[in-house]
Each structure stands twice: as structure tokens, then as C-alpha cells.
Amino acid sequence: MTRKTTSPLLSVRNLTVSFGGPDIVDDLSFEIGHGEIVALVGESGSGKSVGSLAVMGLLENADIRGSACLAGAQGAGGDTELVGLPARQMRALRGRRISMIFQDPLSSLDPLQTIGSQIREVLRAHTPLKGPALRARAIALLEQVGIVDPEGCLTLLPQRLSGGMRQRVMIALAIAAEPDLLFADEPTTALDVTVQAQVLRLLKGLRDQTGMAMVFITHNLAVASAIADRVIVLYAGQVVEDAPAEVFFRRPAMPYSRALLSAAPRLEAVMGGYGHLEAPRGQVPSPGQRGTACRFASRCDDVREGVCLAAMPPLVSIAGPGETNHTVRCARWEELAP
Amino acid sequence: MTTAVLSVRGLSKTYVQRKGLLGAVKETHAVRNVSFDVGRGEILGLVGESGSGKTTVGRMAMRLLEATSGQVVLSGTDITAYSQARLRAVRRKMQLIFQDPSASLNPRQTIGRILRTPLALRGIDNDQEILETLALVGMSPDSLNRTPAMFSGGQRQRLSIARALLMQPELLVADEAVSALDVCVQAQVVNLFVDLRDRLGLSVLFIGHDLAVVGVVSDRVGVMYRGVLVEVARTADLFRRPRHPYTAQLLAAAPRHGAPLPPEPAPSQVSRAAEGCVFASLCAHMTSECLSRQPDLSEVGPAHQSACLRTELHLGGV
Ligand SMILES: Nc1ncnc2c1ncn2[C@@H]1O[C@H](COP(=O)(O)OP(=O)(O)OP(=O)(O)O)[C@@H](O)[C@H]1O
Ligand SMILES: Nc1ncnc2c1ncn2[C@@H]1O[C@H](COP(=O)(O)OP(=O)(O)OP(=O)(O)O)[C@@H](O)[C@H]1O
Ligand code: SF4
Ligand SMILES: [Mg+2]
Ligand SMILES: [Mg+2]
Numbered sequence: 065m066t067r068k069t070t071s072p073l074l075s076v077r078n079l080t081v082s083f084g085g086p087d088i089v090d091d092l093s094f095e096i097g098h099g100e101i102v103a104l105v106g107e108s109g110s111g112k113s114v115g116s117l118a119v120m121g122l123l124e125n126a127d128i129r130g131s132a133c134l135a136g137a138q139g140a141g142g143d144t145e146l147v148g149l150p151a152r153q154m155r156a157l158r159g160r161r162i163s164m165i166f167q168d169p170l171s172s173l174d175p176l177q178t179i180g181s182q183i184r185e186v187l188r189a190h191t192p193l194k195g196p197a198l199r200a201r202a203i204a205l206l207e208q209v210g211i212v213d214p215e216g217c218l219t220l221l222p223q224r225l226s227g228g229m230r231q232r233v234m235i236a237l238a239i240a241a242e243p244d245l246l247f248a249d250e251p252t253t254a255l256d257v258t259v260q261a262q263v264l265r266l267l268k269g270l271r272d273q274t275g276m277a278m279v280f281i282t283h284n285l286a287v288a289s290a291i292a293d294r295v296i297v298l299y300a301g302q303v304v305e306d307a308p309a310e311v312f313f314r315r316p317a318m319p320y321s322r323a324l325l326s327a328a329p330r331l332e333a334v335m336g337g338y339g340h341l342e343a344p345r346g347q348v349p350s351p352g353q354r355g356t357a358c359r360f361a362s363r364c365d366d367v368r369e370g371v372c373l374a375a376m377p378p379l380v381s382i383a384g385p386g387e388t389n390h391t392v393r394c395a396r397w398e399e400l401a402p
Numbered sequence: 403m404t405t406a407v408l409s410v411r412g413l414s415k416t417y418v419q420r421k422g423l424l425g426a427v428k429e430t431h432a433v434r435n436v437s438f439d440v441g442r443g444e445i446l447g448l449v450g451e452s453g454s455g456k457t458t459v460g461r462m463a464m465r466l467l468e469a470t471s472g473q474v475v476l477s478g479t480d481i482t483a484y485s486q487a488r489l490r491a492v493r494r495k496m497q498l499i500f501q502d503p504s505a506s507l508n509p510r511q512t513i514g515r516i517l518r519t520p521l522a523l524r525g526i527d528n529d530q531e532i533l534e535t536l537a538l539v540g541m542s543p544d545s546l547n548r549t550p551a552m553f554s555g556g557q558r559q560r561l562s563i564a565r566a567l568l569m570q571p572e573l574l575v576a577d578e579a580v581s582a583l584d585v586c587v588q589a590q591v592v593n594l595f596v597d598l599r600d601r602l603g604l605s606v607l608f609i610g611h612d613l614a615v616v617g618v619v620s621d622r623v624g625v626m627y628r629g630v631l632v633e634v635a636r637t638a639d640l641f642r643r644p645r646h647p648y649t650a651q652l653l654a655a656a657p658r659h660g661a662p663l664p665p666e667p668a669p670s671q672v673s674r675a676a677e678g679c680v681f682a683s684l685c686a687h688m689t690s691e692c693l694s695r696q697p698d699l700s701e702v703g704p705a706h707q708s709a710c711l712r713t714e715l716h717l718g719g720v
Contacts, residue, residue: 108584109554228452253581256451256611261655264663283584286614286657313660327589331656331720334617334641340596341589341618347557 071135073098073277074119074245078130079147081111081118086351089115090301092130093379096245099275101268103288103309105324106298107348112281113167115298116247119146120164121154137161137244160190163243165234165251167281172234173222179206179233180218183240190241205236210262228255235263242274249281264291285328289313297321300348300359303379304393315402317382317392320344320360358395371395405478406439407573407605408463408496413437413472415458415629432458434629436472437699440573443603445595447620447637449613449652454626456609460575463607464496465489477572494523497566501578503558506565507550513561514546520568531568538598539564540590556587563591567598577609592619613656617641622705625649628680631699635706642719645708648681650717658720679711687712 072095081089089111096102104112117123119132128147134157136142144157158164166172174182183202187193193201206214209232222230231254238246248267252260268291270276282288288295288309295312297305297320305318316322326342346363349355357373358364364372377395394400417430433455440446448456461467463474465481473482481492500506507516517532533543539560550558559579566574576595580588596619598604610616616623617637624634625648633646644650654664678693679685685692692711699707 106584107586108556226453254452256454257613257652257657258451258655261657261664262666264657265666268663283588284612284657285585286659289659290657290661290663310660324585325659327585328659329589329592329612329614329618331614331617331641331653331658333614334638334720338596341592343586343589343593 072096073100073135075133075135076115076119076131077133079115079118079132080129081114081123082127083125084127086354088301088351089118090354092298092301092303094296094303094306096277096279098135098244099271099277100294101271101278101280101292102294102296103292104279104281104296104298105283105285105288106304108283109348109350110298111301112298113249116164116249116279116281120158120162120247121146121149121151122164134162134245159186159243160241161243162245162247163238163241164247165238165249167249173230175222177221178218179220179222179225182233183218183237186237186240201240205240206233208239208266209233209236210259210266211236228259231255232259232263235266239270239276242270243276246276246278247281248278250283251280252287253283260287267291285313285325286331297324300354301351302359302393303391304360305391306379307390307392308388311388311390317390317397317401318360318394319364319366319400323363358393366396366400368396405442406475407442407444407477408440408607409438409473409475410459410463411437411473411475413459413462413474414470415455415462415467416470431629433462433469434696435698436626436629436631438624438631438634440605440607442572442605443599444622445599445606445608445620447616447623448607448609448626449611449616449623450626451628451652452611455629456626457577459626460498460577460607460609464493464498464575466498494520494569495571496573496575497569497571499559499563499566499574499576499579501581503562504550506562507558509550512547512549516550516561517546517565517568520565524570532564535564535567538567539594556583556591559583559587559591560594563594572605574604574606575609576606578611579608580615581610581612588615595619613641613653625652630680630696630709632681632710633706633708634699635703635708639703639706640719644717644719645702645706645713645715646681646710647685647687647715647717650719651684653720654718656720679709681710687715 074096077093079089079092080087092115106112118128132146134144134146184198187198187201203214206217211217211232235251252263280291292309295307295309296303299320305321316325323344329341344363349359356376358377361367361372372395377393379391379393381391382397383390413433413436415433417432419428436459450456462469465474473480476492536543536545541560580591595606608620620637623637623640625632627648633649644653677695679696682688682692697709697711699709702708702713
């Protein structure tokens with residue numbers, strides 16, 4: 065039998081997460097290909113972090129349903145179902161095959177251990193490196209993420225680093241074992257644009273060299289456009305659009321995606337204090353108040369009562385024959401297409 | 403001439419650290435000789451790399467941090483030497499908004515209690531103004547009975563802005579105030595600042611690292627590098643026709659919609675000289691003179707100042 069190279073690395077099916085109350089993440093389905101960089105965007109509270117943490121097995125007291133299937137390591141075969149995986153097996157996968165850069169870098173570094181001992185710990189757990197080779201790898205990692213004095217940095221405690229430096233250390237820890245899949249939750253938000261560009265080049269370079277796939281969570285659409293092959297938009301716990309990046313930025317199909325793009329300030333449109341950004345009115349419905357119709361309806365300029373409020377629009381494929389997959393959740397997508 | 407709401411002159415901050423008991427003394431020049439004005443009803447943006455001293459400048463301007471040297475003048479009054487007691491009277495006129503709104507909202511108090519405190523300081527005890535301010539920041543009156551934990555990050559940021567506005571400040575220092583917000587809420591808050599400037603004549607020192615956001619909201623923009631204010635100009639002039647090589651490099655590094663990643667800048671050719679221009683080691687336009695002294699900010703065009711010896715340079719912007 066020939067090996068199917070097109071099968072995804074991660075396949076999330078109907079993932080639903082709640083914390084005893086209403087569903088926070090609701091019937092989430094998407095795929096990440098080998099070596100693919102996917103930007104996960106969407107309003108604050110839409111479930112980007114909770115969904116990722118659920119796949120990583122890092123949510124406590126959560127009720128998780130559905131499936132998240134990780135394809136076997138190259139050549140090893142055998143898929144792993146991550147939902148419900150026993151904690152011991154999950155720990156063995158985490159760091160080595162799937163890894164995460166957390167949204168809050170302070171809370172995820174041990175304040176009592178030097179940067180050096182935290183990096184060595186990860187390298188010992190996931191690689192055969194020892195002694196001078198281990199130290200050399202730790203230094204190389206810090207250099208890779210743009211730390212100017214890597215040897216000095218090894219001896220420091222986290223509190224001695226600026227926010228931007230901590231963020232870079234977090235990235236070094238997450239990529240130390242060259243995982244197959246990296247969840248990066250707002251990894252460049254605390255960084256100035258120069259370091260941000262450096263980190264984006266680094267992450268993209270890693271993908272090119274090692275084939276690491278990445279889920280890149282961000283509010284910054286310019287950053288998403290610089291790094292992503294594909295964009296997935298979440299709104300109120302659901303996928304509302306999933307499109308190749310180049311298609312998404314040219315002609316987004318879902319009204320909420322369009323609202324996001326017009327709210328984002330653009331460097332080319334410097335307005336010198338006379339700016340007015342197009343903010344959509346109203347707010348995202350909270351998890352208990354999402355209703356049964358299109359969840360964007362109360363804010364949508366294109367809403368039509370009979371069509372949009374009748375039922376929840378399904379996620380439908382709108383790609384033409386031969387085109388890359390493109391799905392959208394909008395009852396009027398066809399009429400509204402440019 | 404109208405007086406500036408905030409005028410800082412020659413502000414510097416040097417941190418001195420000693421390594422061990424008898425170890426060598428290490429000096430960090432966090433801010434060096436920075437001067438600028440924020441006019442009435444003006445939004446001045448401040449950008450620059452991480453650690454360049456933006457927050458330090460903002461805190462010194464509010465006298466929350468003692469300057470090593472330099473002057474802070476608020477609406478014509480030199481407050482540099484004011485005692486804490488005298489400062490208390492003027493502090494209401496300047497409000498600071500942080501990146502993290504939790505810092506200014508007590509989690510155990512209701513929003514109503516939090517917002518009534520500034521009014522009590524002004525001797526007012528009805529909710530009329532609170533309700534108007536809530537409307538101004540796009541929040542509903544029923545927010546008053548809730549605690550901060552019941553709001554999303556963006557809503558909390560708007561509430562902390564409401565709290566600051568109720569002090570009736572003349573100057574707001576917004577330090578990364580919109581950085582953590584998603585684009586929709588960020589757009590609402592940015593529009594709010596511009597609106598308050600136009601309607602109430604509010605002055606804002608707007609610190610940020612997203613150049614697109616700063617470009618939208620600011621009348622003028624200053625650029626900092628390693629503690630030095632290297633360029634100040636009207637926003638469009640600065641973005642389209644930068645005159646300092648660091649500004650040009652910063653603009654080139656910013657991500658754009660639909661554009662590929664900018665290429666890696668060329669590695670440094672010379673090592674850093676302690677005396678010379680702060681940017682010399684990374685500058686493509688460096689000459690031997692640049693290694694001998696740090697140039698002062700000087701006029702290079704209408705309302706356009708740059709701290710680069712090569713005043714003839716005209717660089718590519720966005
Ligand atoms: N442990 C928890 N218990 C209950 N609710 C939670 C918990 N963690 C998150 N939530 C809720 O789940 C929703 C989704 O949160 P999540 O952190 O995934 O949002 P996000 O899309 O990552 O937003 P942001 O862009 O602000 O980081 C929010 O309404 C949040 O309040
Ligand atoms: N208490 C301190 N002791 C020693 N150095 C300090 C102290 N506080 C700040 N610094 C240094 O002063 C410099 C300026 O810091 P500041 O926080 O003003 O930078 P910033 O421009 O606001 O950076 P960012 O964009 O990361 O917020 C940095 O090099 C920082 O390490
Ligand atoms: S389904 Fe209707 S309300 Fe929802 S996004 Fe589409 S047009 Fe707008
Ligand atoms: Mg999140
Ligand atoms: Mg700062």
C-alpha cells in the first residue's frame with residue numbers, strides 16, 4: 065500500500081469543550097497538514113486558547129468531547145487520539161511531538177529556576193544530548209531566538225528578563241525538541257516589530273527546515289498574513305471561515321471576516337490622528353447567549369431575517385473544482401460573494 | 403504661543419547596579435536627554451524597540467519615577483521639584499492607562515464603587531457623569547453592579563479608561579493601552595481617543611509598538627532607540643519620509659497585510675562605540691564622524707526633527 069502523504073497531521077473533529085456550564089468551544093472541526101502554518105484568528109473570548117489547550121491535554125476540570133487525532137511520527141505509523149489520552153502518554157507526547165507557546169509567558173516559566181536549568185530539563189527529557197553538547201544546544205537555541213548574550217542568559221532567573229526576552233525564552237523552550245506541531249498562542253504580541261519580524265522568520269525557517277507544522281494564534285492580521293498558509297476564523301466558539309491565506313486576504317467570504325479586516329489598522333493608510341477605524345457595532349454573544357441562529361447576526365450589516373435567523377448556517381465548502389479547500393458559515397455567502 | 407500641556411526637557415534616567423558586594427558598577431542609561439512637547443488636544447505617539455525607554459519616559463513625565471536629570475513642565479508649571487504632597491493636587495490632571503487594565507481596577511470592588519471614587523475626590527456624589535462617561539466608552543449602565551472579573555479584557559480596558567476620564571485629566575499617558583485588545587475592540591478604543599481629543603481637547607502620550615495603530619491615532623510621532631529620542635515629526639511625514647535610519651529600519655520591519663516577511667537586515671559591521679551615535683553599529687549610512695558623538699535632535703524640515711548627523715538623508719518610508 066502506498067503511503068498517503070496528503071493525510072493531515074492533526075485532525076480535529078467536532079471538538080466541544082465546556083467547564084460545567086454552556087459549551088465554550090462548540091463543535092470545532094479543522095485539519096492541520098504536515099508542515100502547514102495555520103493562523104487562528106477571531107475575537108477575544110472566541111475559544112482560540114481553550115480549543116488549543118484542549119488538544120494539548122492541558123485543561124483541568126473541563127468536559128471535552130469529540131476527537132483530535134494526531135498522525136503517527138514519520139515512518140512510525142499509527143495515529144493517536146488525543147482526547148481522553150491517559151495523562152502519562154500525553155506527557156510523553158507533549159514537548160516532543162506537540163508543543164505550545166503560551167499566551168502569558170510569565171506564568172509558564174518557573175520563577176525559581178534559571179533559564180539554563182529550564183532549557184536543560186526540556187532537552188534532557190526529549191533528546192539524547194548530554195554534557196557539553198547539551199549546553200551547546202541550549203546556547204544555540206537562545207541565539208536562534210535572538211537573545212544577544214545567550215551564555216549570560218542561561219544563568220538568569222526569569223524575573224531579570226524584560227517581557228520581550230521572556231517571550232523569546234518561551235519560544236526556545238517550545239521548539240527545543242523540534243516538535244511536529246507547535247501551538248503558538250500570541251507569541252509575538254509583547255515584541256517590538258524588529259524582534260517580531262525576527263521571530264516570524266525564525267518560526268517560518270523552522271517549518272522550512274524541519275517540517276514543523278504550526279497553529280499560530282493572533283489578533284494581528286498583518287502578522288497572520290506574513291506567516292500563514294491558511295487562516296481559520298473563530299467566532300463565538302465556532303469556525304466561521306477556513307481559507308487559504310492568499311484567498312482570505314483578497315476576498316474573505318464571511319461578513320465577520322470582512323469586519324475583522326476592515327477594523328484592522330494598516331500601515332499603508334497612516335492617517336495622522338484623523339483615523340477612524342471601522343469597528344463593528346455590538347459585542348460577541350457570551351457562551352450562554354449564543355442562540356440557534358447565525359451567531360454574528362446581531363452585528364451583521366447583511367443580515368436577512370428569514371434567511372439568517374431561521375437556523376444555524378452550516379459550514380459549507382465554497383471552493384471551485386481544483387481549488388484549495390475553502391469553507392464558510394454564512395447563509396448568504398453566495399449572494400454576497402463579490 | 404499656546405503652552406504645551408506637557409513639556410519635558412533633557413529628561414534622563416540612569417540605573418546603577420552593582421554586581422555583588424564589591425563588584426563592578428553597571429550603569430544603564432535607560433533614557434538620555436529626551437525633550438518633547440505634547441500640545442493641547444494633541445496625540446503624540448511614541449514608538450521604538452523593546453527596552454528603548456518609552457515606559458520610563460511616560461512614568462517620569464507623570465513624576466511616578468524620579469528623573470536622574472531634566473525638567474517636567476505641566477501646563478506651564480514646572481513640577482520637577484514638586485513634593486509628593488504638592489504633586490497630589492496636580493496628579494488628577496494626568497492619568498496613566500496601562501496595558502493590563504487589572505492594574506487599575508480593584509477586583510473586589512464593583513464597577514460602580516470604582517467609578518465613584520474619582521468623583522468623590524472632586525466632591526460630586528451623583529451618577530450623572532458616570533453614566534455619560536460609560537456611554538462615551540460604549541458600556542451600558544448595568545456595568546455598575548458588576549465586578550471586573552465579569553468583563554472581557556477589552557471591556558475592562560474601556561472601564562479603566564472611563565475611570566481615568568472621570569478624573570477630568572488634561573493629559574493621558576496610554577502605555578500599550580490597546581496592545582492586548584482584539585482588532586474590533588482596539589478599533590473602538592482608538593476611535594474613542596480620537597473622539598475625546600476632538601470633543602474635549604484631551605492630550606495623549608500614546609505609547610505603542612504596533613506602528614499601524616500609532617499611525618492611525620497620533621498627530622505626531624516620536625521614535626526612541628536605546629534611550630534616545632531619535633526622530634519626531636508629523637505622523638505622515640515620519641511614516642512616508644523618515645529622516646533617521648533607525649526609523650526607516652523600524653518601518654521596514656513592520657508586517658503588512660498581504661505582504662511577505664521583510665528580509666533580515668544586514669548584520670552589524672562595526673562594534674558599538676560608547677561615545678558615538680546609538681544606532682551607528684547597525685546603520686547603513688554610518689560615517690567615521692558618527693562614531694565620535696551622539697547627535698542632538700535638530701530641525702531637518704518643517705516640524706520635523708532628527709538626531710542623525712547626516713541631515714541630508716531622505717529615506718524610504720511606507
Ligand atoms: N477555566 C475556565 N472556566 C470557565 N470559562 C473559561 C475558562 N477558561 C476560559 N473560559 C471562557 O472561555 C471563553 C473562551 O476563552 P479563550 O481563552 O479560549 O478565548 P480566546 O479566543 O483565546 O481569547 P483571547 O483572544 O482574549 O485570548 C471565554 O469566554 C472565557 O471567559
Ligand atoms: N529598575 C530597573 N533597574 C535597571 N534597569 C531598568 C529598571 N527598569 C527599567 N530598566 C531598563 O531601562 C530600559 C528601558 O526600559 P523601558 O521599560 O522604559 O522600555 P520600553 O521602551 O517601555 O520597552 P517595552 O517596549 O518592552 O515596554 C531597559 O533597558 C530596562 O531593562
Ligand atoms: S448568515 Fe447572515 S447574519 Fe450571519 S454572517 Fe451571513 S449574512 Fe450575516
Ligand atoms: Mg487566548
Ligand atoms: Mg514599556
